[in-house]
Amino acid sequence: MTFRLAASAPDFETAFQAVLHAKREVSEDVNKTVAAIIEDVRARGDAALVELTAKFDRLELDAAGLRISGEDLAAAEAKCDSATVEALKLAAERIRAFHARQLPAAEDRFTDEAGVELGHRWTAVEAAGLYVPGGTAAYPSSVLMNAVPAKVAGVERIVMVVPTPDGVVNPLVLAAARIAGISEVYRIGGAQAVAALAYGTESIAPVDKIVGPGNAFVAAAKRQVFGQVGIDMIAGPSEILVVADAQNDPGWIAADLLSQAEHDASSQSILITDDAAFAKAVEEAVEGQLKLLSREKIARASWEEFGTIITVDKLEDAVALVDRLAPEHLELAVADPDALAARIRNAGAVFLGRYTPEAVGDYVAGTNHVLPTARSARFSSGLSVLDFMKRTSYVRCDAQSLGRIGPAAVALAEAEGLEAHGRSVSIRLNK
Amino acid sequence: MTFRLAASAPDFETAFQAVLHAKREVSEDVNKTVAAIIEDVRARGDAALVELTAKFDRLELDAAGLRISGEDLAAAEAKCDSATVEALKLAAERIRAFHARQLPAAEDRFTDEAGVELGHRWTAVEAAGLYVPGGTAAYPSSVLMNAVPAKVAGVERIVMVVPTPDGVVNPLVLAAARIAGISEVYRIGGAQAVAALAYGTESIAPVDKIVGPGNAFVAAAKRQVFGQVGIDMIAGPSEILVVADAQNDPGWIAADLLSQAEHDASSQSILITDDAAFAKAVEEAVEGQLKLLSREKIARASWEEFGTIITVDKLEDAVALVDRLAPEHLELAVADPDALAARIRNAGAVFLGRYTPEAVGDYVAGTNHVLPTARSARFSSGLSVLDFMKRTSYVRCDAQSLGRIGPAAVALAEAEGLEAHGRSVSIRLNK
Incomplete structure (x- = not known):
C-alpha cells in the first residue's frame, strides 16, 4: 500500500514520522562469517583467495590466475557494443570534467600577525581499491563514478576487484575499467576481496582506501577493515523525492519515480505535489508504466511498500519536509526550481526543472551517483575527489x-x- | 625496552615491521553493554538518562537538572584563573582564524559546452553534538578544537555533553564552552549521552553529527549510532615522530618525545636521527626529564614499551619511513625542514624547525589537534570545517x-x- 499523506490532515505528523522511520533494510548478521574469512586471508594470503573463490564463485584458479590480464581487458572491451562504449567514454569525460573542479589548491601557506607560519597541503591517497559487484548488479557506470574521482585526485595505484561467478564477467565492467585507466584488476569478490585489499597477499599489494558498493558480506567486511584502511560510506537502498507541480506531464514524473523503484524492492520513491488531481494522475501513470518493466516485480514491491505521495497546500511547504527526509536524489520539477533549491539544506543531489530526470545524474551529467542515503545527507556528501585526498597541516x-x-x-x-x-x-x- | 633500530642493520625491515604493527590498543568489548544502554535511552528518554547518571556518575538529578544553566556556566568561568581564561581566549581566536580559511566557496555553478548547468553548494550541518570526557581527561583545549570549527562552518546548534562524576566538573571546560559560544550543555556522559544526542529525549533534541573524544564506552556508542548521525574519527592513543639532526639540544627533543608519552601508557614517541651519539644524548635527557614528571609512571610506561629510536645514514632516508609510519604528529627539527616536508605524503600535522614543539599545535598554533592516529594519516585528515559541512550537487x-x-x-x-x-x-x- 503506497503511503498517501495530506499535509493538512490532523494526523499528518504521525503519518510522516512513519515514512521517515520506515525500516527498509533488513541487515543480515554476517559478522562472524566475515571475520573468519578476513582472518583466513590474513593468515594464508593467496592460498585462501584461491580456495574461497573456488568455494563461492565456483571458479578454479591458481594464484597467477587471480589477476585479469591486460589482454583480457582489451578483449572484453572489443566484445562490447561500440555505441555503449562510446556512451561510457562520454560519461567518463563528463565525470572527469565535473570532478576536476573539486580539486583543492594543493597548498595554502601564510604567516599571521604573531609571525607564525601556518598552512596545509592536500595530497592524494597512494593506493585505492575499488570493489565492483558481479552478476546482475554489475554496473559499468559505478566503475566510472568511483574510479574517475580517484584518478582526478591523483591516486597512483587503483586496484579493481570483481567476482566472476562461474567465470562470467560483464565485459562492459572491464571496458569501464579500461576507460577509467585501471590496469590492475583481480577476479575476486566478497569479504575475501576486501581482506586482500586491506591486508595484502603475496600477489596483491595492500591499498590505503577501499570504495565501491557490495552485498551484506562486502559491507560487513568494509566495516571490519575500517581503521586498517579508509572506506567510503556504506550505501543503503536508493531513494528519489520528486517535488512537482500540476504543470508536469504525469507520465514523466511517473517514469522518474519508477527509475529508483526498479533498483531494489527496498528503494523508496516519494512525490510531493500541491495538486491532488495531479497526484492521482501520476499514480495512474505509475500503474501503467509498471506493467511495461521487465523489473516490474521489484519496482512494484518498492512502490507498494515504500512509495509515498504527499500533498501540500503550497509548494513552499515542501521545503521543511524535504529537509527532514534528506533525500539521496531530489527532483524539483517546478516553474522556479532555483527558488526552492536555495531554501533546501539536506539533499545529496538536486535535479532542477522539468527536463532533468534523475537518471542523467546516474550516467552522464558528470556529477557523482554515489550519494548519501537513509537521511545521511543531513551530515554527509556524495563521493568526491576529496574522498581520495587528505590534508596535512603545517606550523612553523x-x-x-x-x-x-x-x-x-x-x-x-x-x-x-x-x-x-x-x-x-x-x-x-x-x- | 625502548626499541632501538639502525636502518643499516640487516634485520632492520623485520624490526621496523614490529614497530609498525605494535598492538598498542587493547579494545575492551563493551558492545553489548553499550547496545543495551542505547536501547534504554531510546525507549525511556530522560528517565533513562536520570537513572544511568545516578548509577554511573553517582549524581541524583531530575530531568530539569540534566542541563547546566547559563548562570552555572558563567559562574564556572568566573571561578577560573584569569590568566588561563585569557590563554583559552587567545587559543580560540587563533583556532578561529586558521579554520576560517578552510571555509569553501558556498557555491560553484557553471554551464558546460553541452549546455548543461552543473554545480554544487556547501551547507552546514544543522546541529552538532560535542562529547567532552569528565574527570582527569577533561581538556578545555579539546572543547575549543571541536567546537570552533563547527561554529566557523555555520552549525546553528552545538550541544555539549560532559559527565560530572559525583557532581564534579572542571570549570575550565565550561569556560571553554562559553568562549566557543556554546550555551546548550548537559551534565551527562558515557554511552547514554551519545544515545541522547543521536536519538533525542524529551528534553534534548537530537543532533545530526557527534564529535569528540571518549572512553571505550563512548567510542563503541559512536560506532553504534553511526548512520543515524554522522561521527568523527575514533581516535587512538597519540603519537609523535621527531626527525632531528645533531644540531638540536637533546633536552628539547627529549621534552618533545615526552610530551606525547605523558598522555597515555599506549602513546608512542619515535625519534629518527642521523647521529647515533645524538640519539644517545636524547635517551639520557629523556631519562633525566622522566623523573621530573608528575605523570612519570604513564610517560615511562609509554617510553619503555613503545618508544623507538631509529638511526639512519642520512636524513633523507627518513622520508620513506615517515610515510610508512604515517604519524599523527611529525616534528622536523632539521636545518631545512621544508625540503623534507615537501617529500612527505603521510602525516596528520607537521611542525617545522627547531622552535616548533608539537605542543604549540595542541593549544595555540591555530591548527586542529584532532588528528588521524594509528597510521590513518595515509587516508584521513585532521578535524576541519568541512567535517561540519556537506555538499549538494546540482544539475539542470x-x-x-x-x-x-x-x-x-x-x-x-x-x-x-x-x-x-x-x-x-x-x-x-x-x-
Whole structure:
C-alpha cells in the first residue's frame, strides 16, 4: 500500500514520522562469517583467495590466475557494443570534467600577525581499491563514478576487484575499467576481496582506501577493515523525492519515480505535489508504466511498500519536509526550481526543472551517483575527489613567534596537568 | 625496552615491521553493554538518562537538572584563573582564524559546452553534538578544537555533553564552552549521552553529527549510532615522530618525545636521527626529564614499551619511513625542514624547525589537534570545517541539452538493464 499523506490532515505528523522511520533494510548478521574469512586471508594470503573463490564463485584458479590480464581487458572491451562504449567514454569525460573542479589548491601557506607560519597541503591517497559487484548488479557506470574521482585526485595505484561467478564477467565492467585507466584488476569478490585489499597477499599489494558498493558480506567486511584502511560510506537502498507541480506531464514524473523503484524492492520513491488531481494522475501513470518493466516485480514491491505521495497546500511547504527526509536524489520539477533549491539544506543531489530526470545524474551529467542515503545527507556528501585526498597541516615558529604564543601554551598545558607539554615549550623560551 | 633500530642493520625491515604493527590498543568489548544502554535511552528518554547518571556518575538529578544553566556556566568561568581564561581566549581566536580559511566557496555553478548547468553548494550541518570526557581527561583545549570549527562552518546548534562524576566538573571546560559560544550543555556522559544526542529525549533534541573524544564506552556508542548521525574519527592513543639532526639540544627533543608519552601508557614517541651519539644524548635527557614528571609512571610506561629510536645514514632516508609510519604528529627539527616536508605524503600535522614543539599545535598554533592516529594519516585528515559541512550537487538540463547528453544515458541504462531509468530520459527527448 503506497503511503498517501495530506499535509493538512490532523494526523499528518504521525503519518510522516512513519515514512521517515520506515525500516527498509533488513541487515543480515554476517559478522562472524566475515571475520573468519578476513582472518583466513590474513593468515594464508593467496592460498585462501584461491580456495574461497573456488568455494563461492565456483571458479578454479591458481594464484597467477587471480589477476585479469591486460589482454583480457582489451578483449572484453572489443566484445562490447561500440555505441555503449562510446556512451561510457562520454560519461567518463563528463565525470572527469565535473570532478576536476573539486580539486583543492594543493597548498595554502601564510604567516599571521604573531609571525607564525601556518598552512596545509592536500595530497592524494597512494593506493585505492575499488570493489565492483558481479552478476546482475554489475554496473559499468559505478566503475566510472568511483574510479574517475580517484584518478582526478591523483591516486597512483587503483586496484579493481570483481567476482566472476562461474567465470562470467560483464565485459562492459572491464571496458569501464579500461576507460577509467585501471590496469590492475583481480577476479575476486566478497569479504575475501576486501581482506586482500586491506591486508595484502603475496600477489596483491595492500591499498590505503577501499570504495565501491557490495552485498551484506562486502559491507560487513568494509566495516571490519575500517581503521586498517579508509572506506567510503556504506550505501543503503536508493531513494528519489520528486517535488512537482500540476504543470508536469504525469507520465514523466511517473517514469522518474519508477527509475529508483526498479533498483531494489527496498528503494523508496516519494512525490510531493500541491495538486491532488495531479497526484492521482501520476499514480495512474505509475500503474501503467509498471506493467511495461521487465523489473516490474521489484519496482512494484518498492512502490507498494515504500512509495509515498504527499500533498501540500503550497509548494513552499515542501521545503521543511524535504529537509527532514534528506533525500539521496531530489527532483524539483517546478516553474522556479532555483527558488526552492536555495531554501533546501539536506539533499545529496538536486535535479532542477522539468527536463532533468534523475537518471542523467546516474550516467552522464558528470556529477557523482554515489550519494548519501537513509537521511545521511543531513551530515554527509556524495563521493568526491576529496574522498581520495587528505590534508596535512603545517606550523612553523621561530624564537620570536614562539615567544609570543608559547606562554599561553604553557599556561594551558599546566592547567591540564600536562607538564611535559609545558616543558617542551618553556625549554625553548628565552633561548 | 625502548626499541632501538639502525636502518643499516640487516634485520632492520623485520624490526621496523614490529614497530609498525605494535598492538598498542587493547579494545575492551563493551558492545553489548553499550547496545543495551542505547536501547534504554531510546525507549525511556530522560528517565533513562536520570537513572544511568545516578548509577554511573553517582549524581541524583531530575530531568530539569540534566542541563547546566547559563548562570552555572558563567559562574564556572568566573571561578577560573584569569590568566588561563585569557590563554583559552587567545587559543580560540587563533583556532578561529586558521579554520576560517578552510571555509569553501558556498557555491560553484557553471554551464558546460553541452549546455548543461552543473554545480554544487556547501551547507552546514544543522546541529552538532560535542562529547567532552569528565574527570582527569577533561581538556578545555579539546572543547575549543571541536567546537570552533563547527561554529566557523555555520552549525546553528552545538550541544555539549560532559559527565560530572559525583557532581564534579572542571570549570575550565565550561569556560571553554562559553568562549566557543556554546550555551546548550548537559551534565551527562558515557554511552547514554551519545544515545541522547543521536536519538533525542524529551528534553534534548537530537543532533545530526557527534564529535569528540571518549572512553571505550563512548567510542563503541559512536560506532553504534553511526548512520543515524554522522561521527568523527575514533581516535587512538597519540603519537609523535621527531626527525632531528645533531644540531638540536637533546633536552628539547627529549621534552618533545615526552610530551606525547605523558598522555597515555599506549602513546608512542619515535625519534629518527642521523647521529647515533645524538640519539644517545636524547635517551639520557629523556631519562633525566622522566623523573621530573608528575605523570612519570604513564610517560615511562609509554617510553619503555613503545618508544623507538631509529638511526639512519642520512636524513633523507627518513622520508620513506615517515610515510610508512604515517604519524599523527611529525616534528622536523632539521636545518631545512621544508625540503623534507615537501617529500612527505603521510602525516596528520607537521611542525617545522627547531622552535616548533608539537605542543604549540595542541593549544595555540591555530591548527586542529584532532588528528588521524594509528597510521590513518595515509587516508584521513585532521578535524576541519568541512567535517561540519556537506555538499549538494546540482544539475539542470533543458530540452536542448538533454537532447545532447540524454541518448548516452538511455544507452547506458539499457546496457545495465534498467528500463525505467532509460524511459525517464527517453520520454523527454524530442518533446
